Amino acid sequence: MQVDEATVKRIARLARIRITEEEARSLETELSGILAWVEQLDEVDVTGVEPMTRVVPIKLKMRDDIVTDGEIADQVTENAPMTTEHFFVVPKVVE
Numbered sequence: 138m139q140v141d142e143a144t145v146k147r148i149a150r151l152a153r154i155r156i157t158e159e160e161a162r163s164l165e166t167e168l169s170g171i172l173a174w175v176e177q178l179d180e181v182d183v184t185g186v187e188p189m190t191r192v193v194p195i196k197l198k199m200r201d202d203i204v205t206d207g208e209i210a211d212q213v214t215e216n217a218p219m220t221t222e223h224f225f226v227v228p229k230v231v232e
Contacts (some may be wrong), residue, residue, distance in 0.1 A: 138172040138173065140169045143164050145164045145168060210223035
């Protein structure tokens, strides 16, 4: 896939990156090369290959999903300027 200078400038604008005309021409070549390399990955036959998140299969440890307050609510809110029943009180910002 070839990337033209207008596309490079649009990508830079979307990314909020200021680039010069010279940088845009340079990035045009670099981005085209990167996309060509990614297109090569489409040629790889992955039929029968299971998706994986890591090289070594690891089973995550499971724990009971129990909702608690951590039993330290007093410690959590002790430095807050205003609290009510272990909740932080904040000023209203939207009317």
